[in-house]
Amino acid sequence: MRLFCQDESRFGLKTITGRRITARGVKPVGKVRWQFKAMYWYGVVEPATGEYFFWECSHCNSDCFQIFLNLVAQQYSDSILIIQVDQAGWHKAKRLQVPENIILMFQPAHCPESNPIEQVWQYLKKRLRWKSPNTLDELRELLREQLLVLTKETIASITGRASILEALSVARL
Template sequence: MRYFAEDESRFGLKTLLGRVITACGVKPIGTWQWLFKAFWIYGAVEPATGDSFFLQFSQVDTDCYQQFLNEFSRQYPDSLNILQVDNGRFHTSKDLVVPENIILLFQPPYCPELNPIERLWQHLKAQLKWASFKTLEQLQSKVDQLLAELTPEIVASITGFDFILEALSALNTV
């Protein structure tokens, strides 16, 4: 049995703002754009090992989520996989067919801070602050590079909430 935290995050051309160190009273200067072209990364991470699985889609809907679940199921065929998910409409769709080796574990509503992958999205987006890309393809390339640089150790250090690791450890001793 394996426990994964799953979520989706939007990456777009609109500039992400963030704090920058400047002289007292001086506002940061940077290139800025308001383009709303975007894509979505669906991801699942295993906090105990740092194992991760990501797929890119153009939108968030039941069909894309079904494809993600099917690919995830094929990636981890030899284990029963518990996926912690939020209460997104597409997670609870009656048209969704959850593969036999996956169990969806729904977190309480409006509690994104309970999902460890949210910190991974913050980590990735922090590296994109004040970045400006001319095309969506350039942004996709940069996000692909950032995902490729994620080692299991980095993922585990970002997503390994103590309360989750303790609970998993207690399960393994039973």
């Protein structure tokens, strides 16, 4: 048995702004885009090992979530996965057919901070700050570059909260 944390995140052409080093009293200057084209990335991470799986989709809905669950089930077919998910409507859809090696564990409503994968999304978006891709393909390439350099050790350091790792060691998952 393995514990994974799952969530989706929106990545769009609207520039992500953030802090920049400038002289005292000088506001940072950068190119900003206001396009509202976007794509969604689904992901699962395992806090204990840093293992991860990401998949791009055009929407957040039960159809895309079903495909994602099937891909995760295939990727980790040798294990039973307990996957922490939020209470989004597509996670609870009646027509959703959860694969046999997956158990969905719903986190409390309105508590995104309880899901460690949220920090992974923040980590990735921080690295996309001030980038101004012209198309979704350029954004996709930037994100893929970030995912290629993302290591299991980095994921484990971001998601491996002491409380989670302690609970896993007691449960012997």
